Amino acid sequence: MKLLSSAITACRSYSTKGTKCSQTRFKNKNQIRKYDPTSPKSTRIKWTDQQTQILADISEGKSVFITGSGGTGKTLLVEHIIKQLKKIHGSSKVAVTASTGVAACAIRGQTLHSFAGIGLGDADHQTLLERVVSDKRAHRRWKKVKALVIDECSMISPDHFDSLEYIARNVRDNKGAKWGGLQLIVSGDFFQLPPIKKKLCAVYRKKKGNQKHVNKKKFAFEADCWNSSFDKHVELTTVFRQSQANFIKLLQGMRKGESDMEDYQLLEKLCSGKEPGPSVVRIYPMKEDVSRVNTKQMASLGQKTVVYHALDSGEDHWKWQLKQGIAPDQLEICVGARVMLIKNFNPWQKLVNGATGTVIKFQKSDALELPVVKFDSGIERMMDLETWVVLDGEKAVATRKQIPLILAWALSIHKCQGMTLDSLYTDLSRTFDFGMVYVALSRVRNLDGLHLSGFKPSKIKAHPKVLQFYQNFTGEHDKQGEEQVVKKSGSSPGSLAGIGENVVHKKGSCLRNQADIADKISIVQKHEHAKQGREKVVSKNRSSPSNFRGVADDVFVTRKYEPANEGEKNIVSKKKSSPSNLASVADRSSFIRKFEHDKQGDKEVSNKNRSGDSHLRGSAVMIAIVRNILNALIAKGSQ
Numbered sequence: 181m182k183l184l185s186s187a188i189t190a191c192r193s194y195s196t197k198g199t200k201c202s203q204t205r206f207k208n209k210n211q212i213r214k215y216d217p218t219s220p221k222s223t224r225i226k227w228t229d230q231q232t233q234i235l236a237d238i239s240e241g242k243s244v245f246i247t248g249s250g251g252t253g254k255t256l257l258v259e260h261i262i263k264q265l266k267k268i269h270g271s272s273k274v275a276v277t278a279s280t281g282v283a284a285c286a287i288r289g290q291t292l293h294s295f296a297g298i299g300l301g302d303a304d305h306q307t308l309l310e311r312v313v314s315d316k317r318a319h320r321r322w323k324k325v326k327a328l329v330i331d332e333c334s335m336i337s338p339d340h341f342d343s344l345e346y347i348a349r350n351v352r353d354n355k356g357a358k359w360g361g362l363q364l365i366v367s368g369d370f371f372q373l374p375p376i377k378k379k380l381c382a383v384y385r386k387k388k389g390n391q392k393h394v395n396k397k398k399f400a401f402e403a404d405c406w407n408s409s410f411d412k413h414v415e416l417t418t419v420f421r422q423s424q425a426n427f428i429k430l431l432q433g434m435r436k437g438e439s440d441m442e443d444y445q446l447l448e449k450l451c452s453g454k455e456p457g458p459s460v461v462r463i464y465p466m467k468e469d470v471s472r473v474n475t476k477q478m479a480s481l482g483q484k485t486v487v488y489h490a491l492d493s494g495e496d497h498w499k500w501q502l503k504q505g506i507a508p509d510q511l512e513i514c515v516g517a518r519v520m521l522i523k524n525f526n527p528w529q530k531l532v533n534g535a536t537g538t539v540i541k542f543q544k545s546d547a548l549e550l551p552v553v554k555f556d557s558g559i560e561r562m563m564d565l566e567t568w569v570v571l572d573g574e575k576a577v578a579t580r581k582q583i584p585l586i587l588a589w590a591l592s593i594h595k596c597q598g599m600t601l602d603s604l605y606t607d608l609s610r611t612f613d614f615g616m617v618y619v620a621l622s623r624v625r626n627l628d629g630l631h632l633s634g635f636k637p638s639k640i641k642a643h644p645k646v647l648q649f650y651q652n653f654t655g656e657h658d659k660q661g662e663e664q665v666v667k668k669s670g671s672s673p674g675s676l677a678g679i680g681e682n683v684v685h686k687k688g689s690c691l692r693n694q695a696d697i698a699d700k701i702s703i704v705q706k707h708e709h710a711k712q713g714r715e716k717v718v719s720k721n722r723s724s725p726s727n728f729r730g731v732a733d734d735v736f737v738t739r740k741y742e743p744a745n746e747g748e749k750n751i752v753s754k755k756k757s758s759p760s761n762l763a764s765v766a767d768r769s770s771f772i773r774k775f776e777h778d779k780q781g782d783k784e785v786s787n788k789n790r791s792g793d794s795h796l797r798g799s800a801v802m803i804a805i806v807r808n809i810l811n812a813l814i815a816k817g818s819q
C-alpha cells in the first residue's frame with residue numbers, strides 16, 4: 181500500500197527496469213566476459229567466500245537470514261542481492277524494505293510497514309490480514325511479489341514478523357508454503373538496536389504458583405515462524421569497517437557484553453575528559469539532546485541562516501511517508517554549519533551518506549541559492565536539490581525535494597545506525613538501552629575517531645536473549661581466508677566470563693569464552709570506500725520518474741533570510757516552475773514544517789524502555805559489578 185523509497189534512485193531503478201539481463205558483456209570483439217551474478221561491480225570490493233556463497237544460494241532461490249557484527253558488509257551485500265533478485269524475478273517483483281525509514285533509504289527501499297499495508301500493525305494477525313485484503317493495492321502487492329528483502333531486522337518485533345508471514349501465507353496463491361512461497365532475505369544484527377514499539381511485542385502471561393510471570397517476546401528471532409522461514413542462516417564474520425585489532429576486539433566484546441579489563445582500560449583512555457571540537461559528531465540517545473545541541477551551535481555562529489523547506493508532492497495520504505525518511509522537513513543552515521551528506525554521490529571521493537563537512541558559502545545557481553560544502557575529505561561541492569520518492573510498487577506516488585544535508589553537530593544513535601563516521605563523541609552514561617553503546621562506537625573506523633565520556637562498565641550490556649540466540653546459532657560462520665585477531669593476554673580468563681554469564685542465565689548456559697570470541701574476530705584491510713551499489717550514483721540527478729516529471733520541474737525553495745540578532749523573517753520564495761504550478765507552490769510555501777531531525781521512532785525511544793527490561797538491566801549491572809571485582813582481583817594478583 182504505502183511505499184517509501186529514496187529517490188534519485190527511483191530514477192535508477194526505473195532505468196534498470198528496462199535493462200535486459202544479458203548473460204554476456206562484450207568488452208571488445210575478441211573478449212567476451214561471462215556475466216557473473218556474484219561478482220561485485222566495483223573492482224575494489226572483493227566478496228569473501230561467505231558473501232559469494234550467499235549470493236549463489238540466493239540465485240538458487242533460497243531464503244537466507246544474514247547476520248554479523250557492524251561493518252561486516254551486510255548492507256553492502258544486501259544491495260547487491262537486490263540487484264541480483266531484480267534480474268532473476270524482475271524489479272517489480274522484488275520488495276525492498278527495512279525496519280526504519282532511514283535504513284530503507286540506505287538500500288533505496290521502503291519501510292516494511294509501508295510495504296505490508298498493515299498500518300501500525302497493532303492488531304492480531306487475522307485483523308491485519310483483513311486490512312490487507314481490503315486494500316486493493318496492498319493485496320495486489322503481496323500477491324505479485326516474489327522476493328522480500330528486509331534490512332535492519334533487529335528493530336522488527338516478533339509479532340510483526342509472524343503477522344507478515346501469516347499475511348503472505350494467506351494472501352498468496354501458494355497457501356501451504358511458509359510465507360506463501362516468497363523468497364525471503366532478512367539481514368541485521370540483533371546485538372544492535374532492538375525494536376522500539378513495545379505495544380507490538382507479544383506479551384504472554386502465565387501463572388506459576390502465586391507469581392505472575394511475564395514472558396515478553398521482543399526480538400524477531402522469537403517469532404513462531406522464524407526458524408522455518410529460512411533455508412540458511414549465515415553470520416558474516418569478516419569486519420571491514422575497522423582494521424585495528426584492538427578496536428575490533430573492543431567492539432566484539434562490547435557487542436556481546438563481554439568486555440574484559442583490557443577493553444575497560446582502553447575505553448577509559450578514550451575518555452579524555454575534554455570535549456572535542458565541534459567538527460566531531462556528537463551522538464545522543466535522545467532526539468531532544470540532538471536538536472538542543474544543533475540549535476545551540478547554529479545560534480553561536482551568529483550568521484544569516486538559510487532555510488530550505490522540503491517540497492513534497494503527490495497525494496496527501498502518501499505524503500506522510502516522506503517524513504519517515506532521512507530528508508528533513510526543513511533544513512536551516514548558515515555559513516559555518518556542520519552538515520552531513522544524506523545521499524551517495526561519489527564513493528571514490530568519499531562523498532557518501534554520512535560524509536561530514538562545513539558550509540563555506542552559498543552560491544547562486546539558476547536563481548537558487550545553494551550551499552557549498554567543504555567536506556572533511558577536502559572536497560568542495562555545491563549541493564543541489566535531490567529527490568526522495570514514495571513508491572507504490574513501481575509507481576512513484578509522492579516525492580520530496582530537499583537539499584541532501586542534515587545538521588551534524590549532533591545525531592541520534594537511531595539515526596546513525598548503519599552509518600560509517602570518521603569521528604564521534606558520545607557520553608556513554610546517557611545510553612539506556614541494549615546495543616546503544618555498541619551501535620554508537622562501531623560507527624567509526626579508527627580508535628582515533630572515538631571520543632568518549634561517562635564510561636561505566638555497566639553500560640556495556642547485551643540482551644541475554646540475544647546472547648542466547650547467537651550462542652545457539654546454528655548457521656554458518658566464515659572461517660576461510662580470514663586473518664585472525666591474536667588474543668592479547670592480560671584479560672580475564674574465559675572461565676570468568678563464564679561466571680558472569682551464568683549469573684545472567686542462571687542455568688549454566690555458558691557463552692563463548694574470551695579466547696573463543698577472539699578467534700571469531702577476523703580482520704580485513706580497511707576499506708574506506710562506501711557501500712557498493714551506490715558507486716553508480718550519479719553526482720546529480722535532476723530527472724524524476726516520468727510520471728513525476730511535472731513535479732520535478734517544479735523546483736521550489738523557500739528561504740528565510742534571518743539575521744541572527746533580529747527576529748525579522750524575510751521570507752523569499754524562489755521557483756523555476758511553470759505558471760500552472762503557482763497555486764500548488766503557494767500551498768507549499770505556507771506549509772511550514774516543524775524542524776525535526778529525527779525519524780519517527782526516536783520519540784518513542786525517549787519515552788520507552790526506562791522501565792521495561794529493568795530486571796534484565798539489573799542483572800547486567802550485577803554482572804558488570806561482579807566482573808569488575810573479579811577482573812580487579814586478577815589484575816592485582818598478576819602484579
Ligand SMILES: Nc1ncnc2c1ncn2[C@@H]1O[C@H](COP(=O)(O)OP(=O)(O)OP(=O)(O)O)[C@@H](O)[C@H]1O
Pocket residue numbers: 224225226227228231248249250251252253254255256257369420421597598599600622707708709710711712
Ligand atoms: N567484500 C567486501 N569488500 C570490501 N569492502 C567491503 C566488503 N563488504 C563490505 N565492505 C565495506 O565494509 C563497510 C561496512 O559495510 P556495511 O555498511 O555493509 O556493513 P554492515 O554489516 O551493514 O554494518 P552495520 O551493521 O553497522 O550497518 C562498507 O564501507 C563496505 O563498503
